[in-house]
Amino acid sequence: MSDAAARPVVSDRVWTIPNVLSALRLVLVPVFFVFIVVGNDLAALIVIIVSTVSDWADGVIARRFGQITKLGQLLDPAADRLFIMAAVIGLAVREVVPWWLVAVIIGRDVFLVVLGVVLAQHRFGPLPVHHIGKTATFALFYALPTLVLGQAFPAVAAVSDPIGWAFALWGAFLYWWAGLLYLRQTRALIRQHPLDSGDASDTLARRRATDG
Template sequence: MSKHTHNGEDEAFSPEPKNIIWTVPNAISFLRILSIPVIAVLISKRYLVWSLIVLAVSSASDGVDGYIARKFDQVSRIGQILDPIADRLLIIFSMLALGWAQILPWWLLIAVGSRDVVMLGEVLLLSDRDYGPLPVHFVGKAGTALLLMSVPVLIVADLSGSTFFQVLHLIGVAGAIWGAVLYWCAGLIYIMQGHALLSKDKRRVNA
Protein backbone atom coordinates (compact mmCIF):
# COMPACT_ATOMS: atom_id res chain seq x y z
CA MET A 1 0.00 0.00 0.00
CA SER A 2 1.42 3.38 -0.92
CA LYS A 3 1.87 5.98 1.74
CA HIS A 4 -0.24 9.10 1.82
CA THR A 5 1.77 12.16 0.92
CA HIS A 6 1.50 15.78 1.96
CA ASN A 7 2.30 18.31 -0.73
CA GLY A 8 4.09 21.46 0.38
CA GLU A 9 5.02 24.63 -1.42
CA ASP A 10 8.71 23.73 -1.38
CA GLU A 11 8.20 20.61 -3.47
CA ALA A 12 7.91 22.62 -6.67
CA PHE A 13 11.39 24.01 -6.10
CA SER A 14 13.14 20.84 -4.88
CA PRO A 15 14.54 18.05 -7.05
CA GLU A 16 12.58 14.83 -6.95
CA PRO A 17 14.17 12.61 -4.27
CA LYS A 18 15.62 9.34 -5.52
CA ASN A 19 15.79 5.92 -3.93
CA ILE A 20 19.57 5.97 -3.67
CA ILE A 21 21.74 5.43 -0.61
CA TRP A 22 25.41 5.56 -1.57
CA THR A 23 25.93 9.25 -2.28
CA VAL A 24 28.40 11.84 -1.04
CA PRO A 25 25.68 13.92 0.70
CA ASN A 26 24.41 10.85 2.55
CA ALA A 27 27.95 9.96 3.62
CA ILE A 28 28.40 13.50 4.96
CA SER A 29 25.07 13.29 6.81
CA PHE A 30 26.07 9.95 8.31
CA LEU A 31 29.41 11.37 9.47
CA ARG A 32 27.56 14.32 10.98
CA ILE A 33 25.42 11.91 12.98
CA LEU A 34 28.56 10.07 14.13
CA SER A 35 30.04 13.38 15.31
CA ILE A 36 27.12 14.07 17.65
CA PRO A 37 28.17 11.66 20.46
CA VAL A 38 31.69 13.08 20.18
CA ILE A 39 30.34 16.60 20.69
CA ALA A 40 28.27 15.42 23.65
CA VAL A 41 31.24 13.72 25.33
CA LEU A 42 33.45 16.78 24.80
CA ILE A 43 30.80 19.03 26.36
CA SER A 44 30.19 16.72 29.31
CA LYS A 45 33.95 16.48 29.95
CA ARG A 46 34.15 20.28 29.61
CA TYR A 47 36.51 20.23 26.66
CA LEU A 48 34.54 23.23 25.52
CA VAL A 49 36.89 24.63 22.88
CA TRP A 50 37.18 21.24 21.19
CA SER A 51 33.43 20.77 21.37
CA LEU A 52 32.96 24.11 19.63
CA ILE A 53 35.40 23.11 16.88
CA VAL A 54 33.69 19.77 16.22
CA LEU A 55 30.28 21.45 16.43
CA ALA A 56 31.34 24.08 13.90
CA VAL A 57 32.58 21.44 11.45
CA SER A 58 29.42 19.39 11.95
CA SER A 59 27.19 22.41 11.41
CA ALA A 60 29.08 23.42 8.27
CA SER A 61 28.63 19.92 6.86
CA ASP A 62 24.87 20.37 7.20
CA GLY A 63 24.95 23.04 4.51
CA VAL A 64 27.55 21.27 2.39
CA ASP A 65 25.60 18.04 2.00
CA GLY A 66 22.47 19.91 0.93
CA TYR A 67 24.40 21.96 -1.61
CA ILE A 68 26.08 18.90 -3.11
CA ALA A 69 22.79 17.02 -3.24
CA ARG A 70 21.07 19.80 -5.18
CA LYS A 71 24.06 20.71 -7.34
CA PHE A 72 24.79 17.17 -8.51
CA ASP A 73 21.21 15.84 -8.47
CA GLN A 74 21.84 13.51 -5.53
CA VAL A 75 18.76 14.37 -3.49
CA SER A 76 17.62 11.11 -1.94
CA ARG A 77 14.79 9.92 0.25
CA ILE A 78 17.20 8.59 2.86
CA GLY A 79 18.98 11.95 2.86
CA GLN A 80 15.71 13.74 3.57
CA ILE A 81 15.29 11.44 6.57
CA LEU A 82 18.87 11.66 7.85
CA ASP A 83 18.92 15.46 7.96
CA PRO A 84 16.10 16.02 10.49
CA ILE A 85 17.27 12.99 12.47
CA ALA A 86 20.71 14.59 12.78
CA ASP A 87 19.16 17.84 14.01
CA ARG A 88 17.07 16.03 16.63
CA LEU A 89 20.00 13.95 17.83
CA LEU A 90 22.23 17.02 18.05
CA ILE A 91 19.65 18.81 20.18
CA ILE A 92 19.05 15.83 22.48
CA PHE A 93 22.67 14.76 22.95
CA SER A 94 24.01 18.30 23.29
CA MET A 95 21.40 19.27 25.86
CA LEU A 96 21.97 16.08 27.81
CA ALA A 97 25.67 16.90 27.86
CA LEU A 98 24.98 20.51 28.88
CA GLY A 99 22.80 19.21 31.69
CA TRP A 100 25.47 16.71 32.75
CA ALA A 101 28.00 19.53 32.82
CA GLN A 102 25.52 21.58 34.89
CA ILE A 103 25.41 24.29 32.25
CA LEU A 104 21.69 23.85 31.52
CA PRO A 105 18.87 23.03 33.97
CA TRP A 106 17.51 19.49 33.79
CA TRP A 107 13.87 20.59 33.66
CA LEU A 108 14.58 22.17 30.28
CA LEU A 109 16.07 18.94 28.98
CA ILE A 110 12.98 17.04 30.13
CA ALA A 111 10.72 19.57 28.40
CA VAL A 112 12.53 19.13 25.09
CA GLY A 113 12.98 15.38 25.36
CA SER A 114 9.37 14.66 26.29
CA ARG A 115 8.17 16.51 23.19
CA ASP A 116 10.28 14.28 20.96
CA VAL A 117 8.92 11.19 22.70
CA VAL A 118 5.36 12.37 22.01
CA MET A 119 6.21 13.11 18.38
CA LEU A 120 7.79 9.69 17.96
CA GLY A 121 4.57 8.12 19.16
CA GLU A 122 2.56 10.12 16.64
CA VAL A 123 4.92 9.24 13.79
CA LEU A 124 4.59 5.55 14.61
CA LEU A 125 0.81 5.82 14.85
CA LEU A 126 0.50 7.61 11.51
CA SER A 127 2.95 5.21 9.90
CA ASP A 128 0.75 2.33 11.04
CA ARG A 129 -2.09 3.99 9.09
CA ASP A 130 0.16 4.32 6.01
CA TYR A 131 0.80 8.03 6.43
CA GLY A 132 4.18 9.54 5.73
CA PRO A 133 5.78 12.34 7.75
CA LEU A 134 3.70 15.45 8.31
CA PRO A 135 4.89 18.64 6.58
CA VAL A 136 7.32 20.62 8.71
CA HIS A 137 5.70 23.72 10.20
CA PHE A 138 7.60 27.00 10.35
CA VAL A 139 7.01 27.14 14.11
CA GLY A 140 8.86 23.85 14.43
CA LYS A 141 11.68 25.15 12.26
CA ALA A 142 11.96 28.26 14.43
CA GLY A 143 12.01 26.21 17.63
CA THR A 144 14.64 23.84 16.27
CA ALA A 145 16.77 26.77 15.08
CA LEU A 146 16.63 28.45 18.50
CA LEU A 147 17.57 25.23 20.28
CA LEU A 148 20.44 24.58 17.88
CA MET A 149 21.74 28.15 18.23
CA SER A 150 21.52 28.05 22.01
CA VAL A 151 23.99 25.14 22.20
CA PRO A 152 27.12 27.00 21.00
CA VAL A 153 26.05 30.13 22.90
CA LEU A 154 25.88 28.15 26.16
CA ILE A 155 29.22 26.48 25.46
CA VAL A 156 30.94 29.80 24.80
CA ALA A 157 29.28 31.35 27.86
CA ASP A 158 30.82 28.69 30.08
CA LEU A 159 34.37 29.54 28.99
CA SER A 160 34.61 32.33 31.56
CA GLY A 161 32.89 33.61 34.67
CA SER A 162 33.09 37.29 33.76
CA THR A 163 29.99 39.47 33.58
CA PHE A 164 29.87 39.36 29.79
CA PHE A 165 29.85 35.57 29.74
CA GLN A 166 27.25 35.44 32.52
CA VAL A 167 24.98 37.62 30.41
CA LEU A 168 25.73 35.41 27.43
CA HIS A 169 24.70 32.40 29.51
CA LEU A 170 21.36 34.03 30.31
CA ILE A 171 20.85 34.74 26.61
CA GLY A 172 21.60 31.11 25.79
CA VAL A 173 19.18 29.81 28.42
CA ALA A 174 16.50 32.25 27.26
CA GLY A 175 17.01 31.10 23.68
CA ALA A 176 16.71 27.48 24.75
CA ILE A 177 13.52 28.21 26.72
CA TRP A 178 11.90 30.01 23.80
CA GLY A 179 13.07 27.23 21.51
CA ALA A 180 11.43 24.67 23.80
CA VAL A 181 8.19 26.69 23.85
CA LEU A 182 8.07 26.88 20.06
CA TYR A 183 9.11 23.22 19.91
CA TRP A 184 6.04 22.29 21.94
CA CYS A 185 3.77 24.68 20.02
CA ALA A 186 4.80 22.93 16.82
CA GLY A 187 4.25 19.60 18.53
CA LEU A 188 0.67 20.57 19.36
CA ILE A 189 0.15 21.63 15.75
CA TYR A 190 1.43 18.25 14.55
CA ILE A 191 -0.83 16.46 17.04
CA MET A 192 -3.87 18.34 15.72
CA GLN A 193 -2.86 17.60 12.12
CA GLY A 194 -2.42 13.93 12.93
CA HIS A 195 -5.76 13.80 14.74
CA ALA A 196 -7.46 15.39 11.72
CA LEU A 197 -5.98 12.78 9.39
CA LEU A 198 -6.98 9.88 11.62
CA SER A 199 -10.49 11.30 12.07
CA LYS A 200 -10.83 11.63 8.32
CA ASP A 201 -9.84 7.99 7.90
CA LYS A 202 -12.34 6.93 10.54
CA ARG A 203 -15.16 8.81 8.82
CA ARG A 204 -14.18 7.23 5.50
CA VAL A 205 -14.31 3.75 7.01
CA ASN A 206 -17.68 4.39 8.64
CA ALA A 207 -19.17 5.90 5.48
Protein backbone atom coordinates in the same frame (compact mmCIF):
# COMPACT_ATOMS: atom_id res chain seq x y z
CA MET B 1 5.29 26.21 -13.70
CA SER B 2 3.28 23.39 -12.08
CA ASP B 3 3.83 22.17 -8.52
CA ALA B 4 5.13 18.86 -9.89
CA ALA B 5 7.71 20.64 -12.01
CA ALA B 6 8.80 22.91 -9.15
CA ARG B 7 9.10 20.08 -6.63
CA PRO B 8 12.67 18.73 -6.36
CA VAL B 9 13.26 15.13 -7.37
CA VAL B 10 13.91 12.85 -4.40
CA SER B 11 15.94 9.76 -5.29
CA ASP B 12 16.65 6.44 -3.58
CA ARG B 13 20.42 6.84 -3.88
CA VAL B 14 22.55 6.10 -0.86
CA TRP B 15 26.09 7.06 -1.79
CA THR B 16 25.92 10.80 -2.30
CA ILE B 17 28.12 13.55 -0.90
CA PRO B 18 25.29 15.04 1.20
CA ASN B 19 24.53 11.61 2.71
CA VAL B 20 28.19 11.08 3.55
CA LEU B 21 28.29 14.50 5.25
CA SER B 22 25.12 13.70 7.20
CA ALA B 23 26.60 10.35 8.26
CA LEU B 24 29.73 12.18 9.41
CA ARG B 25 27.57 14.45 11.56
CA LEU B 26 25.96 11.39 13.15
CA VAL B 27 29.40 9.94 13.94
CA LEU B 28 30.40 13.24 15.56
CA VAL B 29 27.44 13.20 17.98
CA PRO B 30 29.00 10.81 20.57
CA VAL B 31 32.35 12.60 20.20
CA PHE B 32 30.62 15.90 20.93
CA PHE B 33 28.77 14.38 23.90
CA VAL B 34 31.98 13.05 25.49
CA PHE B 35 33.72 16.42 25.10
CA ILE B 36 30.74 18.15 26.74
CA VAL B 37 30.56 15.74 29.68
CA VAL B 38 34.29 15.81 30.45
CA GLY B 39 34.34 19.61 30.21
CA ASN B 40 36.48 19.94 27.07
CA ASP B 41 34.32 22.81 25.88
CA LEU B 42 36.73 24.15 23.28
CA ALA B 43 36.90 20.77 21.53
CA ALA B 44 33.09 20.46 21.76
CA LEU B 45 32.76 23.91 20.20
CA ILE B 46 35.05 22.93 17.32
CA VAL B 47 33.01 19.77 16.71
CA ILE B 48 29.73 21.70 16.60
CA ILE B 49 31.24 24.25 14.21
CA VAL B 50 32.37 21.44 11.90
CA SER B 51 28.91 19.91 12.12
CA THR B 52 27.21 23.23 11.33
CA VAL B 53 29.42 23.83 8.29
CA SER B 54 28.82 20.29 7.02
CA ASP B 55 25.08 20.73 7.56
CA TRP B 56 25.11 23.88 5.42
CA ALA B 57 27.32 22.22 2.79
CA ASP B 58 25.21 19.08 2.40
CA GLY B 59 22.07 21.18 1.92
CA VAL B 60 23.70 23.34 -0.75
CA ILE B 61 25.19 20.36 -2.59
CA ALA B 62 21.94 18.37 -2.44
CA ARG B 63 19.91 21.21 -3.97
CA ARG B 64 22.44 22.43 -6.51
CA PHE B 65 23.47 19.05 -7.87
CA GLY B 66 20.17 17.22 -7.59
CA GLN B 67 21.33 14.90 -4.80
CA ILE B 68 18.23 15.10 -2.58
CA THR B 69 17.53 11.57 -1.36
CA LYS B 70 15.07 9.79 0.90
CA LEU B 71 17.96 8.67 3.11
CA GLY B 72 19.24 12.23 3.36
CA GLN B 73 15.81 13.46 4.41
CA LEU B 74 16.05 11.06 7.35
CA LEU B 75 19.71 11.51 8.26
CA ASP B 76 19.80 15.32 8.26
CA PRO B 77 17.05 16.00 10.82
CA ALA B 78 18.18 12.98 12.86
CA ALA B 79 21.66 14.48 13.18
CA ASP B 80 20.19 17.84 14.24
CA ARG B 81 18.00 16.28 16.93
CA LEU B 82 20.79 14.04 18.24
CA PHE B 83 23.18 17.00 18.52
CA ILE B 84 20.50 18.92 20.44
CA MET B 85 19.90 15.96 22.75
CA ALA B 86 23.63 15.38 23.28
CA ALA B 87 24.20 19.05 24.12
CA VAL B 88 21.28 19.45 26.50
CA ILE B 89 21.97 16.17 28.36
CA GLY B 90 25.71 16.86 28.57
CA LEU B 91 25.14 20.39 29.87
CA ALA B 92 22.56 19.10 32.37
CA VAL B 93 25.05 16.52 33.68
CA ARG B 94 27.42 19.42 34.36
CA GLU B 95 24.56 21.48 35.87
CA VAL B 96 24.91 24.20 33.26
CA VAL B 97 21.25 23.78 32.26
CA PRO B 98 18.44 22.39 34.45
CA TRP B 99 17.03 18.90 33.96
CA TRP B 100 13.56 20.29 33.29
CA LEU B 101 14.88 21.63 29.99
CA VAL B 102 16.04 18.11 29.13
CA ALA B 103 12.56 16.80 29.93
CA VAL B 104 10.89 19.49 27.81
CA ILE B 105 13.04 18.84 24.74
CA ILE B 106 13.22 15.05 24.90
CA GLY B 107 9.58 14.80 25.97
CA ARG B 108 8.50 16.55 22.79
CA ASP B 109 10.49 14.14 20.62
CA VAL B 110 8.94 11.18 22.45
CA PHE B 111 5.54 12.79 21.84
CA LEU B 112 6.27 12.90 18.09
CA VAL B 113 7.33 9.25 18.12
CA VAL B 114 3.95 8.37 19.64
CA LEU B 115 2.17 10.40 16.94
CA GLY B 116 4.24 8.57 14.33
CA VAL B 117 3.13 5.21 15.70
CA VAL B 118 -0.52 6.33 15.61
CA LEU B 119 -0.15 7.54 12.03
CA ALA B 120 1.53 4.28 11.00
CA GLN B 121 -1.35 2.30 12.48
CA HIS B 122 -3.68 4.28 10.23
CA ARG B 123 -1.40 3.68 7.22
CA PHE B 124 -0.12 7.24 7.01
CA GLY B 125 3.49 8.21 6.55
CA PRO B 126 5.36 10.89 8.56
CA LEU B 127 3.89 14.36 8.81
CA PRO B 128 5.51 17.04 6.65
CA VAL B 129 7.84 19.25 8.68
CA HIS B 130 6.13 22.47 9.74
CA HIS B 131 8.02 25.76 9.41
CA ILE B 132 7.53 26.35 13.15
CA GLY B 133 9.24 23.04 13.83
CA LYS B 134 12.14 24.07 11.60
CA THR B 135 12.42 27.39 13.43
CA ALA B 136 12.39 25.62 16.80
CA THR B 137 15.13 23.22 15.72
CA PHE B 138 17.19 26.15 14.41
CA ALA B 139 16.82 28.02 17.71
CA LEU B 140 17.80 25.02 19.82
CA PHE B 141 20.60 23.99 17.48
CA TYR B 142 22.27 27.37 18.01
CA ALA B 143 21.20 27.98 21.62
CA LEU B 144 23.08 25.11 23.18
CA PRO B 145 26.43 25.70 21.40
CA THR B 146 26.13 29.36 22.44
CA LEU B 147 25.93 28.17 26.05
CA VAL B 148 28.94 25.95 25.39
CA LEU B 149 30.75 29.04 24.10
CA GLY B 150 30.29 30.68 27.48
CA GLN B 151 31.76 27.62 29.17
CA ALA B 152 34.74 27.51 26.82
CA PHE B 153 35.44 31.24 27.08
CA PRO B 154 34.22 32.60 30.44
CA ALA B 155 35.16 36.12 29.38
CA VAL B 156 32.27 36.19 26.90
CA ALA B 157 29.77 34.36 29.12
CA ALA B 158 28.12 37.61 30.22
CA VAL B 159 27.03 38.13 26.61
CA SER B 160 26.74 34.57 25.27
CA ASP B 161 24.76 33.10 28.17
CA PRO B 162 21.75 35.47 27.89
CA ILE B 163 21.70 34.97 24.12
CA GLY B 164 21.94 31.21 24.52
CA TRP B 165 19.15 31.12 27.10
CA ALA B 166 16.93 33.35 24.97
CA PHE B 167 17.32 30.96 22.03
CA ALA B 168 16.86 27.91 24.28
CA LEU B 169 13.62 29.10 25.89
CA TRP B 170 12.16 30.38 22.63
CA GLY B 171 13.19 27.17 20.86
CA ALA B 172 11.63 24.98 23.58
CA PHE B 173 8.38 26.93 23.33
CA LEU B 174 8.27 26.65 19.53
CA TYR B 175 9.24 22.97 19.77
CA TRP B 176 6.06 22.21 21.69
CA TRP B 177 3.96 24.60 19.63
CA ALA B 178 4.97 22.64 16.54
CA GLY B 179 4.23 19.42 18.43
CA LEU B 180 0.67 20.57 19.12
CA LEU B 181 0.23 21.48 15.46
CA TYR B 182 1.37 17.96 14.53
CA LEU B 183 -1.20 16.59 16.99
CA ARG B 184 -3.89 18.68 15.31
CA GLN B 185 -2.86 17.38 11.87
CA THR B 186 -2.84 13.80 13.14
CA ARG B 187 -6.33 14.09 14.60
CA ALA B 188 -7.68 15.69 11.40
CA LEU B 189 -6.25 12.94 9.21
CA ILE B 190 -7.55 10.13 11.40
CA ARG B 191 -11.03 11.68 11.56
CA GLN B 192 -11.17 12.10 7.78
CA HIS B 193 -9.78 8.64 7.07
CA PRO B 194 -10.75 6.15 9.79
CA LEU B 195 -8.73 2.94 9.85
CA ASP B 196 -11.66 0.84 8.71
CA SER B 197 -12.41 3.03 5.68
CA GLY B 198 -9.79 1.23 3.62
CA ASP B 199 -8.68 4.37 1.82
CA ALA B 200 -5.98 5.74 4.07
CA SER B 201 -2.97 6.94 2.11
CA ASP B 202 0.39 5.28 2.62
CA THR B 203 2.10 8.65 2.48
CA LEU B 204 1.19 12.11 3.61
CA ALA B 205 2.43 13.81 0.46
CA ARG B 206 -1.08 13.76 -1.01
CA ARG B 207 -2.63 15.21 2.15
CA ARG B 208 -0.56 18.37 2.62
CA ALA B 209 -3.60 20.55 2.05
CA THR B 210 -5.36 19.24 5.16
CA ASP B 211 -3.84 21.91 7.41
CA GLY B 212 -2.81 24.47 4.84
